[in-house]
Amino acid sequence: MADPLGVESDEEECRICEGEYVVLKRGEVYKSVQVEKRKKVIFEKQWIFMDNAVGQLYGSTFEVDSGGILNLRKPKQDEDSTDNKEAGLDNRHIVDDGKSQKLTRDDIESLKEQGLKGQEIIQQLIDNSTTFKDKTEFAQEKYIKKKKKKYESNVTVLKPSCRILAMMYHGREPGKICHLRYDTLAHMLTMGNIHAGSKIIVFETCAGLVLGSVMERMGGHGSVVQMYPGGGPVRAGMESFGFPSHFHETLHEFPLCKVNALLSGTLNLDEKDMDSQSNDSADKEKSGSSQVSSGGGEEGSSEPQSMEVSLDPAEAKKREEREKLREQKAQEKKAKLEEKRKRLAAAAALLEGRNADGLVIASRFSPCSALLCLLKFVAPSRPFVVYCQYREPLIECYTKLREQGGAISLRLTDSWLRHYQVLPNRTHPVLLMSGGGGYLLSGITVAAAASGAQQKSSEPAAKRIKLDEITSTADSSA
Template sequence: MATSSQSMCEKKNKSSNVTIKEGDHVILKKGKTVRVFQIRKKRDIWLDKIKFTLDGAISHVYGSNFEVKSGQMHKIQKTFKEAEVLGAEKGTDNRNLHDLDSNQKLSREDIEKMKKEGAKGEEIIGQLIENSTTFKGKTEFAQEKWVKKKKQKHVAEFTVLKPNTRLMCQMYHEKSAAKILNIRMDTLAQILTYGNVHAYTNVAVVDTCSGLVVGAVMERLGGYGKVIHFHPGDRPVRPILDNLDFPKEFLDNLYNFPFCEIDSLKAENSEQTNSDTQSINLTKESLHSDEKGDNSSDTNDDTKKMREVFDERFKSRKSTTTEGEEVDSPAAKKMKTELSAREANKVLYNKRLFEARELLLKCDIDCLIIASKYNPTPLVTTLIEYVATSRPVVVYSQYKEAVMDAYAYLREMGCLVNYRVSETWLREYQILPMRTHPVIQMSAGGGYLLTATTTVKKSTTAAAMT
């Protein structure tokens, strides 16, 4: 019975992963347009000047095609294809054709009237072909290109896809490449390959590119392995990771580590840290007491002080009923709930920070990846001593000077081997019958990579040099 119930649970989880649910983030793809949205009922969105809701996509499978009708999404089995509307008459060349407004007899008002009457996109394109004086004289390739352009404008068909790092990288690179430091898909693939990221590895990541690299690493690990994310500020900013909708077992292996806490790693153990990390020590004591079966909250001195301050602050706000009984006011109850939530978040944050610090002090990091808008030299020279021996180090920057500076400094330290600085130049090709050629508009650069392999610890090398 246990085996059958377990298999039923696995099938249920598997089906829920491929089915669109409310609250999920989805990617809508229309041609080359890729956008991410969150499924919320009765919420209007705009895409390619079309206003509609995503309610019709709920409970369908990812990868399904939908058509927008009257502001609602309806699943379709067959998508529109350009070859279906092409006529038999085709021209030999386009030398005698001229781009004039008089070539199309239908006006904008006629097209809008057809849309209001409920005409489909295929019908509108068919009418445009019939009322065009130059369409039959175009070549086969020109006709297909013309129909494809009209399809993008008049046919409201979308494909709903599950977010992944490849699609998120493509979307951000086309929309706002500066937010991901101009990382292309091929560059991201090289970062993961050079870093030897695979399951059951511990990866340290310095990511300031909206969580793209952290999300790619977690996707590659598949929930098996730990990720330590070094970030500026108190809380990390990674919208891409939030859009990927990783399950809880994936997020449990992700640890946040602020830049301001890196100096505390120089201490030999957690008991000898400075006053800035006293909260971590208090969390360690509470964890030991929980293992012994002591569930009392008196072990946390900070919590006791906060509760005493709270009781004194809101004691005067208690209201008295007609029977003389004292009850807490609604404001006091609300503040008490918020205070308890903050206490719980603070304890959890300190616990996770302590676990990440213990993992780093063991020097059990299998890979160090740095993709940051800051100068990578101080970051890599500080964190490299926590990487295990014979492990890869990958440094990405969109500027060559930053990578070369880190390369020169690491060469002087002498704790790495197999140095390599590379720049990837990607050329995208259009592969079509009789029309294979490079794409005219493409990315000029994909950034610079510095890769190397650790040998001995930084402290050992420094002692040998002195």
């Protein structure tokens, strides 16, 4: 495993290539971008050209210069050069009069324009602060940290992962992922027993983040069927993972509007409704464009007849080319439709077996009807997990599943997450914490009960279990 060849190939995988998806990081801020040469990227109100990142190792940190060009930073450069021996004992002499900093806003701006680096600006700020030396050691550290965040322009380029993207979305655009917090996503993947080689149904409206996370855990083995509402599947978040192409071969999609048809066996895979619809719009487009071109032709035909004849060879050639192009386009469209139908058939075949190994739902839609419907495609003794930003819709799911049977070990949960500042003699929880990360309903499918009445009668009995009974049965099994 540790042979030199392995290390070599390992090394190649760690280099940033053009076209790849990467994540930019500064402090706690992340942004997903695709590496393209000569293309501007905005990160933290700053223009950046990714050109110089190409060929460098993942995890490298760059300094952004005033032209947006990345310059590789040598590791171990981020040690504080600002070693200040002088420090106060407490803050009794520090008065907030707004006069402690002698540099004005304009002064700082002009320093920036002179091309001073972040580190140098911070040193200037310290030198021009009348109160810095009276601050306690801790307060000085805090001051430098705060200023660093403001004036340093370092960017670290990371390889995307479920962790990084989940934290990125949660930090930047929680609305796009239904406020799904990363620890809740972690719990979904674990409770769903997502692993290589399984067949998982995913219904999400979290920009493709949940889909991508499921695919990452499957490592390109097995299959994923994405159930999508509306016109087509949303996958931007999944694309940001930058999966190798063979991962995409495991991904299928199926429209939710055809689920009932599939369940009742009335799904017609050769049906023309989808095709004819898109054909109609294509026809309209075509007729529109032909009108324009014929309009142009009419202008030409207003010229004397003889002219038209004399133009004929060139015009005919053009027309022929146009015709060819149109035919080609029609062919392509037809091939695309054929491809789409094939994909639909493949997804339908995966679902029809009704033997999926798991179901993951995380959407802005009311979950109950989708859950009850999609559970029919899951084999018995498989886990399922439903995320909802709110608790009540999951209470409804819980109640309906209890009535209907076919699922056991139902649990409605949410999680509480707190970060800590760990410093010598100053360890405490971080002042701000997330108020909530959404709710989860998890459970396990079982073979459908023969009669609902029997299922119900079992419930009270189950609750009457005494502790000694459990231990005695456990003992007898050992």
